[in-house]
Amino acid sequence: MQTKYSINELATLVDISVRTLRFYLQKGLISAPHGNGRGAWYDADHLEQLIKIKRWQTAGLSLERIQALLAQSNAPELPVLQPKPGDIQVVSHLHLANGLTLMIDPSAANLSSEQLRTLAQALINTYQQVTHQDAQQGVKQDDIRDE
Incomplete structure (x- = not known):
């Protein structure tokens, strides 16, 4: 059974605002939801895309660079950065x-x-x-x- 998320649930899971999620959709950083309007829903693939975007942003990549990486079929995984004192995790x-x-x-x-x-x-x-x-x-x- 496939888990379905509303836009609010998905934004909460990834700790971003709904506005940011909509911006990512508009920019084509994540794939379009299933369905339209109020019936639109998101799945685990959308969650994975958002987690990857957050990971790359944390590593210091711009949205333009992230978009270019996402366009590649074999986008590299970035090494995990060790947190420094004062970092929020x-x-x-x-x-x-x-x-x-x-x-x-x-x-x-x-x-x-x-x-x-x-x-x-x-x-x-x-x-x-x-x-x-x-x-x-x-x-x-x-x-x-x-x-």
Whole structure:
């Protein structure tokens, strides 16, 4: 099943304004949404495009240079820049369970949004298995004490 995002949701996910997103659309930096008007929606490919644009902007590239890179079929990935004191960094917090949060730096993770979703689901499943096993072992130990 394909995830659909509204323009507001997509802008929020990438931490840009809707106005900036519309500007990128107008400039052809990202592909057009699916559908028209109020029914328009965006998908994981749009999210990937925006993450790549943000990564390149962080590396200091102009929008003109980014547009030229996006036109290439084999656009290079830029090396991750190490943050310096005073730099502002956008980090996503993925809540896995009470007291368990995964922090993801999208500029350094170098994973697609689909890969991140797969990783998140695998971590959630693993956590649930571990806690379920611990709960079962606790019950078995209680049974032994009762005998």
